Amino acid sequence: MTEAVIELDQVSISWRERLAVRDISGAFVRGTLTAIVGPNGAGKSTLVKAIMGLVSPVRGRIRIAGGQGAHMACLPQIVEIDRSFPVTVYDLVAMGAWGRVGAWRAFDRLEHDRIEAALELVGMADFSRRIIGTLSGGQLQRALFARLMLHEADTLLLDEPFAAVDRATTDDLMALIHDWHDEGRTVIAVLHDLDLVRTHFPQTLVMAGQAVAWCETAQALTPENLHLARHICAGDYL
Numbered sequence: 558m559t560e561a562v563i564e565l566d567q568v569s570i571s572w573r574e575r576l577a578v579r580d581i582s583g584a585f586v587r588g589t590l591t592a593i594v595g596p597n598g599a600g601k602s603t604l605v606k607a608i609m610g611l612v613s614p615v616r617g618r619i620r621i622a623g624g625q626g627a628h629m630a631c632l633p634q635i636v637e638i639d640r641s642f643p644v645t646v647y648d649l650v651a652m653g654a655w656g657r658v659g660a661w662r663a664f665d666r667l668e669h670d671r672i673e674a675a676l677e678l679v680g681m682a683d684f685s686r687r688i689i690g691t692l693s694g695g696q697l698q699r700a701l702f703a704r705l706m707l708h709e710a711d712t713l714l715l716d717e718p719f720a721a722v723d724r725a726t727t728d729d730l731m732a733l734i735h736d737w738h739d740e741g742r743t744v745i746a747v748l749h750d751l752d753l754v755r756t757h758f759p760q761t762l763v764m765a766g767q768a769v770a771w772c773e774t775a776q777a778l779t780p781e782n783l784h785l786a787r788h789i790c791a792g793d794y795l
């Protein structure tokens with residue numbers, strides 16, 4: 558089955574009058590595991606935000622199967638998390654269930670069990686009462702993965718999930734991503750580690766404002782495509 562869950566039709570997105578993403582067309586197919594790679598400033602995060610409906614394209618269309626926001630959840634860049642906010646790990650993870658429960662209603666036993674199970678899966682069961690400001694980068698990222706799980710979304714977008722985490726945490730969290738993929742979910746992750754992409758991600762979108770390649774990873778991550786992406790982002794072809 559090759560049903561598109563997210564379809565991009567000549568999508569351009571601007572940031573303060575400048576195009577950050579230019580004329581990207583293609584589809585993320587249901588159940589696929591796709592990496593988005595590219596140099597700094599290539600428009601990767603901007604594209605993720607547009608797919609989540611947080612910014613609008615200036616040209617083109619983004620079609621989401623089931624409508625904008627349907628069954629999608631996003632792991633933001635860790636730098637976007639306000640770690641000074643006085644919230645416990647448990648409450649941070651519980652926020653993932655707000656879509657079902659609402660922000661102000663008490664959690665029932667089922668939601669509580671879901672939160673505990675997610676904390677257990679990410680290896681954070683013993684940290685549930687800790688304030689998030691006291692966590693290491695890797696511990697916070699584990700907690701954010703648990704929050705993402707609470708959404709029970711069919712499509713998951715992760716923006717640099719392994720930035721500032723150690724190898725062991727990367728391996729544990731990568732195993733969770735494989736579990737989601739095995740369950741038939743669509744997973745899209747912005748990544749910088751190309752070896753990790755080659756090992757784990759069957760599909761890759763190489764960005765440099767525009768799409769340089771969007772296909773099977775071995776064909777996308779050629780030296781030519783990576784060279785081209787670097788030069789486009791450096792402004793050599795303007």
Ligand SMILES: Nc1ncnc2c1ncn2[C@@H]1O[C@H](COP(=O)(O)OP(=O)(O)OP(=O)(O)O)[C@@H](O)[C@H]1O
Pocket residue numbers: 572577595596597598599600601602603604
């Ligand atoms: N919130 C923002 N503040 C400043 N510039 C932005 C912002 N959002 C987008 N831009 C600009 O849009 C372009 C694309 O940025 P974006 O963050 O999407 O790239 P990226 O590929 O995710 O980069 P990185 O790998 O460095 O995170 C850049 O030129 C950037 O300066």
